[in-house]
Amino acid sequence: MADLPNREIAAALDELGDLYELDGAISHRVLAYRNGAKAVREATQSVGALAREGRATELPGIGATLQEKIVALVVDGEIPARAKLKAKYPEGLLEITRLPGVGPKRVRLMFTELGIDSLASLKAAAEGQQLRGVKGLGPKFEESVLASLEAGLGEAPAPRVLLSQALREGEAIVAGLRAHPTANRVELAGSARRLADTVKDLDVIATADDPAALTAALAGLPEIESAGTAGENAAKGRTHTGLSIDLRVVEPDQFGNLLQHFTGSARHNIRLRENAVKKGLHVSEYGILDDATGETLRCATEEEVYAKLGLPYVPPELREDRGELDPGFAVPPLVREEDLLGDLHCHTVASDGRNTIEEMAQAAIERGYQYLAITDHSATHGFGNHVDPDTLRRQIERVRTINAQLDGFELLIGTETNILPDGSPDYDDELLAELDWCIASVHTAFQTPRAEMTKRMIAAVEHPWIDAIGHPSGRKLGRRPGYDVDLDAVIEAAARTGTMLEINGAPDRRDLDDIHARAAAEAGVKILLDSDAHGTDRLGNVRWAVATARRAWLGPEHIANTRPWPEFAALRRRARG
């Protein structure tokens, strides 16, 4: 039987948590479901299969009860408790909780007292001033509900933007604030600082000689479209693209506490605080209260916060409650952009790129690289120009000619070949053997069923002339999940054959993701960080691949293209036989 993808099991647990919350369950029980959902979402094995073997309880946060519910879901297609609660609470209730200031308690209250079960019936009741008749609700609540409905909130979850866009705006705002004469320290916090895939809003923490002058300055920055009234120590604003931003100016001796708190993640902070309580320490954004002395320790730097708790400093990218607070944790060396010596995935005008081979090579040299592989799309790609076998043969000659003229730089001729539905590449083996490099990717037939897709990708991994798999999951952030494939099996095959797996740096890909990249590296797979540049100005996209690699706890030794060309050359599948 084909198991449900982990993301669907996780969604079911999240929904069950929401339903229990509506039902008035204690918060810890609700949290247990959300923690369970996180564990499932971050698992690299099929949790459905694990649960049927009775091994899902090995995941942190999954106990006997959750395992039983997962088994019910994958075997019977439904969890009895979920069916029962869904019958009890209409679907419209959950979307009402998206309104600010309206949570599960008030939704249940309005449902039981007034029968409100949708945004529409809520609107009618608020307009008819019926909400104020309910004990615990008043006219102010009615007004705020109407204002939120008017603003269209509740109709869709708050949008998240790609990290690339969030940092473009956030870094400009930070630079603008730092340039203000009263500013001292200014740092971006939140998920943007953790280099997460996507970002909901920007948090900036600062110190200043004159805090009110700095909060007032926010509204004047060119990136800010509108700003609320600035307070003494805080200001809110919105950028021209609609991203909201919070600025907080704090005392210098609490800067470390605030920066740590607002960098998150929430789960990292919860774990950090739970562990601290066992040592008699209570952590908040204002300091660390020591039970033994009754004193609150203030920290000017984040390093002090972690040191006071007896912990190694945790880099922001690792703060996701994925083991970074476990006893014995040692900070791993993390790869940096300057560690990279080459890029193995880019396009030229021969397929759908914007620059020539020469221009791409020159841009790579200017970045300080030692090698670059030209990897245009193969014949059946379906958009852009098709590089048919004869065109590729001519391209081989051209690249060899150009390479002969370059000193101290290796220009490689490669391809990004399609993985056809049967798992074979687009060119015959003879032609592939003539190349220096071959990366293979899925660009078609995304809807292939899981078992077939897994077989298809493993066939590509096992192919003797395929050196690496490009964007292995096929996800597009904010647009589609990856195709249905058992990535764990693909990783196992890659480890066995010595085929590399890519972290693609296109800002809406970052594929492999951090979870699977970490699993792949742990399995011994060599990881490739590529830009997938379609122009000279996009080689820098490798930054987003580096961000994902760091979130995957990867250091230079895990990454193939941190190696000088002779070493890298020997690592290629084609060189290993």
Add this chain to the structure above:
DNA sequence: GCCGTTTTCGGCCCGACTGTTTTCAGTCG
């Protein structure tokens, strides 16, 4: 519902804000 240098029960982060409250519950980050 999970979990164990306070082990199989009794705990389970911390604080701000809001509105409705007369000491607090709900929501949010």
